[in-house]
Amino acid sequence: MMSQRDLLRDLFDAAVQAALPKxxxxxxxxxxxxxxxxxxxxxxAAATMAKAFEECWEHPLEGIVVTPYGHxxxxxxxxxxxxSHPVPDSAGMQAALNIQALVxxxxxxxxxxxxxxxxxxxxxxxxxxxxxxxxxxILNTKLLQCGANIREMNCVRKHxxxxxxxxxxxxxxxxxxxxxxxxxxPGDDLSVIASGPTEPDETTFExxxxxxxxxxxDEPRSIIEFLTSxxxxxxxxxxxxxxxxxxxxxxxxxxxxxxxxxxxxxxxFTPLILGDAIEGEAQEVARVxxxxxxxxxxxxxxxxxxCVLLSGGETTVTVNGNGRGGRNAEFLLSLAIELNGxxxxxxxxxxxxxxxxxxxxxxAFITPExxxxxxxxxxxxxxMLADNDGYNFFAxxxxxxxxxxxxxxxxxxxxxxxxx
Numbered sequence: 001m002m003s004q005r006d007l008l009r010d011l012f013d014a015a016v017q018a019a020l021p022k023x024x025x026x027x028x029x030x031x032x033x034x035x036x037x038x039x040x041x042x043x044x045a046a047a048t049m050a051k052a053f054e055e056c057w058e059h060p061l062e063g064i065v066v067t068p069y070g071h072x073x074x075x076x077x078x079x080x081x082x083x084s085h086p087v088p089d090s091a092g093m094q095a096a097l098n099i100q101a102l103v104x105x106x107x108x109x110x111x112x113x114x115x116x117x118x119x120x121x122x123x124x125x126x127x128x129x130x131x132x133x134x135x136x137x138i139l140n141t142k143l144l145q146c147g148a149n150i151r152e153m154n155c156v157r158k159h160x161x162x163x164x165x166x167x168x169x170x171x172x173x174x175x176x177x178x179x180x181x182x183x184x185x186p187g188d189d190l191s192v193i194a195s196g197p198t199e200p201d202e203t204t205f206e207x208x209x210x211x212x213x214x215x216x217x218d219e220p221r222s223i224i225e226f227l228t229s230x231x232x233x234x235x236x237x238x239x240x241x242x243x244x245x246x247x248x249x250x251x252x253x254x255x256x257x258x259x260x261x262x263x264x265x266x267x268x269f270t271p272l273i274l275g276d277a278i279e280g281e282a283q284e285v286a287r288v289x290x291x292x293x294x295x296x297x298x299x300x301x302x303x304x305x306x307c308v309l310l311s312g313g314e315t316t317v318t319v320n321g322n323g324r325g326g327r328n329a330e331f332l333l334s335l336a337i338e339l340n341g342x343x344x345x346x347x348x349x350x351x352x353x354x355x356x357x358x359x360x361x362x363x364a365f366i367t368p369e370x371x372x373x374x375x376x377x378x379x380x381x382x383x384m385l386a387d388n389d390g391y392n393f394f395a396x397x398x399x400x401x402x403x404x405x406x407x408x409x410x411x412x413x414x415x416x417x418x419x420x
Contacts, residue, residue: 004419007269011260012260015256017259021048022048022051024251029056029057033111035107035109035175038063038103038112039054039078040063041065044085045408046115046120046123047067049115050065050078062078063077066080066124067081067119081094087137088122088125088140092122095123099124100126103175112172112175114179116181116194116197116198117182117184118185121157127161135223139223145318147316150314155203155208156208159208165203166234166235166241167197167234169198169241169245177246179247181193182251182252184411188253198247200235200236201236253312253411255410257276272307279313282315282330289309289414291338294339313411321388323387324390325391325393326355326359326361329359333390335416336371341369341370342368345418346365346417347415347416348413350364351412352411361401365394
């Protein structure tokens, strides 16, 4: 009989497999154009998306995509550039310049296929006039540490960029553009995925400034000055440049949760999908899901045992300590504390891209024995949580899950297994 740990890993693997572009991209191939076909893209899945597209495309094409270091795969016709994530670097800026140049001065007979996935905001970096790359690095680091959610971060990023927030669409016009997206955004908002380079932007400079004020970010000064200057807004809905852009979601968190649910049923566990867009501080989300778990154990509601509670979305972490760990390690450590060794409950949480924050693990496991084992090793779970040190907590328990880059990204995956 499969162990609870192995079953949880199977559920995660099913979710990741459902999000791989080789399984989905063929459904969304456009008709070949009279002119050129140019493939450009950015994100953690950009290289695998480019490979899948060119294997299905029997016509001439050329292109460039940018993906994080270590995420490249061999391609024949599309050039793959690696760059830094989550903080941008010069390689990403050069890739953005090359992509921008490749789609400049096109005709209505040309086709641009834009392949986009999570992580594209830092990878496709082209600072607005007067903003340096170093300024963007400082801004990104502050946004990542302050507890801002992905919509807030990308609102700011759009307004300090020359390529995001619909700016790439301005360059592509009047060519036709087909955007194929893998969603890592709660709610699957195309304008937020990688900060929406080919999508209309409904946010404003005023909103971007309000977000920085909310999180007490008042530097770099060049960025504050740019946002307060009288600069042209990002392209808005109704702009003619979007009339020839057709966008499709080829993989989503919901699709992956449904794949995991199918796997759970095959192993005799009834799945309950709690939501594909759950957001909030990781510790607070853990407390809510712990409460639901206790209700199942004590009262058989909202679902009887044996079952598995599935959820996706993207939590946030306000960094106050000096420890190591991404949002999934933070979630799991908080969950373990809240469950306090509750009998019959195991859990897994991980990022479907294989990287929890900036660490080398995808996620981790907890078991009914996690806190007991931690005490035996002299670990103080509450102290380590306060120090944002979930990575080291699970590393010492040998409960980290390390997959390496999965080459896709449909955000976080959480599974709480409740046995008989």
